[in-house]
Amino acid sequence: MTKSDGARLRTAAAIIDSAATTLAERGEAASMDDIAAAAGIGRATLYRYFPNREELLSAMAAASVRELAARIEEAGLASVPIDEGVARLARAIIGTGNKFVALSADSAKYSATYPDFDARVTEPMRALFHRGIANGSLRADLPADVQLDLFSGLIKGALDSTASGRRGVEETAAAVTSVFLRGARTT
Amino acid sequence: MTKSDGARLRTAAAIIDSAATTLAERGEAASMDDIAAAAGIGRATLYRYFPNREELLSAMAAASVRELAARIEEAGLASVPIDEGVARLARAIIGTGNKFVALSADSAKYSATYPDFDARVTEPMRALFHRGIANGSLRADLPADVQLDLFSGLIKGALDSTASGRRGVEETAAAVTSVFLRGARTT
Amino acid sequence: MTKSDGARLRTAAAIIDSAATTLAERGEAASMDDIAAAAGIGRATLYRYFPNREELLSAMAAASVRELAARIEEAGLASVPIDEGVARLARAIIGTGNKFVALSADSAKYSATYPDFDARVTEPMRALFHRGIANGSLRADLPADVQLDLFSGLIKGALDSTASGRRGVEETAAAVTSVFLRGARTT
């Protein structure tokens, strides 16, 4: 009877992709009609998948969370030295482009809705910094939370450079890693 | 025009203050009616001072730019050693609270409208980093622009900690200064 | 087509019955979904029988036309004196309840679609009045068409009384017959 759940999910994903593109092009001003048209579906159908604009946006955020979480998980942060962990983290996050920025910009709004963000993104990062402080590689005078915020800030700042097309991903990640480690490592 | 220009400017400033509060409380969703009501004036009057919502927002940004520029100017960055300059810069910016974040968040949008931002905020900072690189105190392998972005990012990240009420202004500025200088200074 | 045409017709008739009830209860506002549910069938099936709402309504009208025509035919208007003809007509029409009202309400809309209405309902009535005028039993100063309209009006007015439950069919028909004959008969 019901469209197989798989098909529904695939359609929803296609809509999210299309919506992301449209919103990126037209900015926040894009109307639901525009988004639906860009996705090649009717406005009514769009509303059948996402009950309102807010839900659509947060579904897009959830997709970003998933991608980001996947990259962080495959980075295997827990099983490498701190230095290497920080380097991988920088590459993983910067590789997702501005999704990390978009997410942490209103993390307050979405973290309630998407516990995955905390569980699969924030936590592994915090754990890395905790481990670094515990084993003496990272400065003990800065709490892990603060180091997390500073590192996130560095990433976001670096992404501004990337966005301007001034530097590539590898180069950007290297700059972040280098500055953060020099700044936060002991000795 | 009977009302002296001074009076008009003062009224506009009062509206901006009130609007800033309202927008911070209710978020971007606050309607022009809400803002006008919070300012104790009619919607029509609000429109007489600011022709549209966009102008109001950018007037708020301009006010932040002015405050920020004032703090940076009085920091006298050009006449102190790099280390001290960075420290003063961190204190100046963090002292303005989230205004710097709000501004650089959509600097793309406002920098066209508010050349002051570039001229009085960005440029002095860039000059500091240039001088640092030139006199050998700051790493030469990272362009001044990148150091600027990274420093800005650190500030923003640190402000997230401040916002959560975890740390005070001085402490936050000290953390930023310490990490940035260790990370970007030579040797 | 496997299902015998007879069966199809019977199903259609059942749907019409059910739809008539539903529409009477819920008024014109009843949705096609409501009607289908009331008929115990799916909406798709309803559309298989009637291509759109308009067709369903006009099929209901056609059914009313058929019932009304049958009653009028079995009244044998042509073979009885005018007085008796008018009396039988009143009983026949009032016996069908509000169907006559519904039909003549938008006879303009349906008479094109349902020539039966004119041929099998209007015409026999008109013929009766024509015969009455011709043989001197009915007033010659009122054209048959006008007498037809007036008689129809009386019926409808009387049905309002019946609808309110104030009077039975026989009594109502008697009132109509009595007033009309006194009013339209010669001498």
Add this chain to the structure above:
Amino acid sequence: MTKSDGARLRTAAAIIDSAATTLAERGEAASMDDIAAAAGIGRATLYRYFPNREELLSAMAAASVRELAARIEEAGLASVPIDEGVARLARAIIGTGNKFVALSADSAKYSATYPDFDARVTEPMRALFHRGIANGSLRADLPADVQLDLFSGLIKGALDSTASGRRGVEETAAAVTSVFLRGARTT
């Protein structure tokens, strides 16, 4: 501050006029947008005057009630003999055209909303028939209510003739009066 109530009422009346025309032309299918456009105003403004379609329609009905009531009142039914009263009533009602038909068609729907209809239209008519029965001019075997319904029916039937352009107002009213009085008068 507020648009003077008079002005508002006048605007509302203009909208009703325009809406009546549009609805008559395009039928019940006319959208609120069509109606607003025909009235030369925006859809939002239309909704400011009438909260929804139903209210607009019933305001149109109310206007008809007022016109009808005015005509009936100026007919002075209570101060003339029954015969003359019936004749005046017929002329008054037929003079309003189909408004009476539209109103009594769904009097059930509107009589709750517009008590004026009962008080200023139905009651004077009923009173006339009551007086006729009481003073022996009208048949006692038909209750006043029934006579009211029959008379209304005659009017509506006659209006069908008028609508077809077959007869003028005076002539139509004369036919109704003549048939009704012959049919319902004593002797």
Add this chain to the structure above:
DNA sequence: CAGTAAGCGAGACGGTACGTCGGGTCTTACC
């Protein structure tokens, strides 16, 4: 008795009207 083609319920879809709301423009009556 098994295969098959029909009719069916369920429901997704595009489209359109409804009623609501906020933005921006304008007029009108006050102070």
Add this chain to the structure above:
DNA sequence: GGTAAGACCCGACGTACCGTCTCGCTTACTG
């Protein structure tokens, strides 16, 4: 003369219904 109140137009939002379509399932006819 500037201000507050608010009427107005426009366009987006979210909802509901219409008419179309496609899916599996059932059922009843056929080989």
